[in-house]
Amino acid sequence: MDEFENRKAKIEALRERGIEPYPYRFELTHHVSEFKEQFEALGDKQVSLAGRLVARRIFGKLIFAHIQDETGRVQIAIQKGHAKIGDTEEDAIKFAKKDLDIGDIIGVVGRPFVTKTGEKTVAVERIYLLAKGLRPLPEKWHGLRDREARYRQRYLDLMVNPDSREFFKNRALAISEIRKFFVENGFIEFETPTLQPIYGGAYAKPFETFAHALNSKLYLRISDELYLKRLLVGGYERVFEICKDFRNEGIDRFHYPEFTMLEAYAAYWDYTDMMDLTERLLIHLIEHFDRGETLEFDGQSAEVKRPFPRIKFVDALAEKLGFNPLDAETERLVEAAKKAEINGAEKMPRHKLIDKLFDALVGDHLIEPTFVMDHPRILSPLAKVHREDPRLVERFELYVFGMELANAFSELNDPIDQRKRFEALMELRGQDEEVPNEIDEDFLTALEYGMPPAGGIGIGIDRLVMILFNRPAIRDVLLFPQLRPKTD
């Protein structure tokens, strides 16, 4: 009989003895961390704790075991003549030896005491089975190492790898902290559609679906930009949203088709105000999580100090190329792209060439948080033309450890110019499959009613938590990454 069958048999045996292996409720007085923190003050007071039985050492008439709850592990001691099964008067020593298994969820009622070796322990008076576990836990010493298993069965990873449990909690706390930061800065969080009839606000291949009730094709959002801007038109002045965006593209260490994005827009701001907000946010998070002045990521380190260095897109690229990319013949850019080992350069539209060249020659090498400013106009159809140079737009991207972490504009609010930019973009359709399916006329109508001048930003939350907590692969910051179905 294998372990699974063995444990299943125990369920029936327990029920026959009147012990329910899946009862409804248990009254806790303390979590493990509270029990340990309040230990001295507790004196001889009765406590009750619950958690998963994760280790057990049997000495005949005495058993030491550890239970694990969300806050940590604590030792419990079950002594013959002192501990009873549940609410009965039956001695619990044999129950704890034979009926319980490592992996079961149990509750204990008992009193604090310190062992010979000084460990804070619960002397058990009553022990309750709260949920029988049927499967053996992964190895107690090495935990669950296999990456595939950790992704496919994240619950096991969380159960046995404390690092993993801590990280995902921190991710959640970071997102709460980001929300708090924006709210404290006067922003209101709104919810905009995930299903959109026209995908826009970014360049990306969308996921498509069909709504029977509307008899129409819909797309999962690649961005929420055009909806948040409608809210500015409607009269809200500072808006943001943290949501999933979907891009039907490749998966690698830095890209995943379903990712978490923050977008925020502030009326009467320009991109310099957004830069200031971005710096403050990043510094705030680093301080909140006590990460020090130097971030470590994937074997590299970066000093994070205000103000972040600021470089100009065109100047930085021109320096690497030896010529100005804006004036250069396209052939010259193709040649440079080949030299930089960018594949498929011949077929690339000009804007893409410049984008790829920038990443390869400049962006990938920006380790410390750096603002790259004032991009060529063609790359940025939603940004306002630069107030000093009409070939550029007012835009910045924040690069950290070679990754693009944020993207912000002085938002284009001139409806005539916006229409021209969309039309220019539509001419690229066919050349570039990431161009939107059609012009969002309703968005243009909204702009025609007047949108205040505004600064806007998008921040990749997955990447942000990657650098904040030094997790160098995006799958390691996602709880349940998609994998192909496993066959045998």
Add this chain to the structure above:
RNA sequence: GGGCCGUUAGCUCAGGUGGCAGAGCACCUGAUUUUUAAUCAGGGGGUCGCAGGUUCGAAUCCUGCACGGCCCA
């Protein structure tokens, strides 16, 4: 899409040149009232990712496929 690497017990991993499939943890039986990777004695557990091929004989060599990882596109 291309290159390289991996897949062996529930988990962590060994298994030169082809020759009876192993260890530790976990599990089962017994002993054990201060252990904490408890200890001692004994025991059970395998479609070696899947499918073919070569061979007297394949976990091992070859081919294809699946899944995963890393790098490139």
